[in-house]
Amino acid sequence: MRGILYTLSAVFILITACTSGKMTPTPPAEAMLPLPDFDLEGHRGARGLLPENTIPAMLKALELGVTTLEMDAHISQxxxxxxxxxxxxxxxxxxxxxxxEIPKVNAKKYLLYQMPYSQIRTFDVGSKYYSKFPQQQLMKAYKPLLSEVIDSAQAYIKENNLPQVFYNIETKSKPSGDGKYHPAPEDFMDRLVAVIDEKKIRPYVIIQSFDPRTLQVLHRKHPDIKTSLLVENLKGLEKNLEQLGFTPNIYSPYAKLVTPALVEATHRYGIKIIPWTVNSLEEMQRLKALGVDGLISDYPDLYKKL
Known part of the structure; x- marks a missing residue:
């Protein structure tokens, strides 16, 4: 009897999905992995400690016990x-x-989208002292391919018997940058998802952006991949969601925008709220007391104290 009921339920769901133009297909079970109960994200790896968005920074974040590696993606020529x-x-x-040094007159001359990756790789992104992050360890480093980062992180996880982490990948785009700083949203997302699928990490991926367009493309073409809307404006939750056009998995505001009312509202929508960028223990404690679902920090070493 139970088997018959299960069969009838499955048929009903299939018929409903086929007859409703608004319903998206149910993603495969492996893509429905829940996010951590409290998500500790290493911002650009561990930017406060090692050169940002480099493989050493990502491995350091893993060593410090993050549940998600946060990173930024661009496309080369x-x-x-x-x-x-x-x-x-x-x-x-x-x-x-x-x-x-890069001369001031050439401050924005070397555009990644106008350079082949073989040339990009030759620049040193880790040897110069960065006054904003005085604790950052200096080392010769380069801007890695996303595929390299995934391979290195997965190998480190396996070698050290660590739990699987999520990858929170930000698409660095905006309408005024199309064709100059990056490809148009559709092309950007196609290239990004191709790497994700090549490395078979789709269930562990979150795509975040300040640009609703890339998230809209992703939601339309790959609704099983988790999305996070980055926010630094004062429009409020409802207007930002209205502009996005769908309900993301995560709402990720600038930390100073987080209030008890915002936390309550996001949870009412069934959305997790994970603010950025939280770089002091006191601020972490304040936000956790408000009920946020995670934190993004340049200093993941603080999480142990939290």
Whole structure:
């Protein structure tokens, strides 16, 4: 009898899905993995301790026990997906291949989307002292491919018998940058998802962005991949969700915007709230007391104290 009921239920669900134009297909079970109860994310790996968005920074974050590696994605001229926050080499903390400073006059000259990855890889992004992060360990480093980061992280997890982590990948895009700093949203997402699927980590991926367009493309084409809306504006939850056009898995506001009312509202929508970027123990404690579902920090070493 129970088997008959299960069969009838399955048929009903299938018929409903086929007859409703608004219902998206149910994603496979392996893609429905829940997020951690409290998600501790290493911002750009462990930016406060090692050069941002590099493999050493990601491995350091894993060593410190994060549940999610947070990172930024850009696209090179030859279509490679690489890690970088800025769309160009940032003279504040990055150097020319010769080891020399990037002149002020060329501050935004070296655009990643206008350079092949083979050239991008020759720049040194870890040897220059970065005054904003005085604890950052200096080392020669380069902007890695996303595929390299995944391979390195997965190998480290296996070698050290660690729990599987999530990958929170930000698409660095905005409408004014299309064709100059990055490809259009559809092309950007196609290239990013191709790497994710090649490395077979789809169930462990979150795609986040300040740009609703990339999230909209992802939700339309790959509704099983988790999404996070990054927010630093004062429009409020309802208007931001209305602009996005669907309910994301995560709402990720600037930490100073988090209030008890915002936490309550996001939970009422069934959305997790994970603020950025939280770099003091006191602020972590304040936000956790408000009921947030995770934290994004440049200093994942503070999580042990939390």
């Amino acid at each position: 030859d279509g490679q997906v690489l890690l970088s926050h800025d769309p160009y080499f940032n003279r504040e903390h990055e150097l020319l291949p010769t080891g020399e």
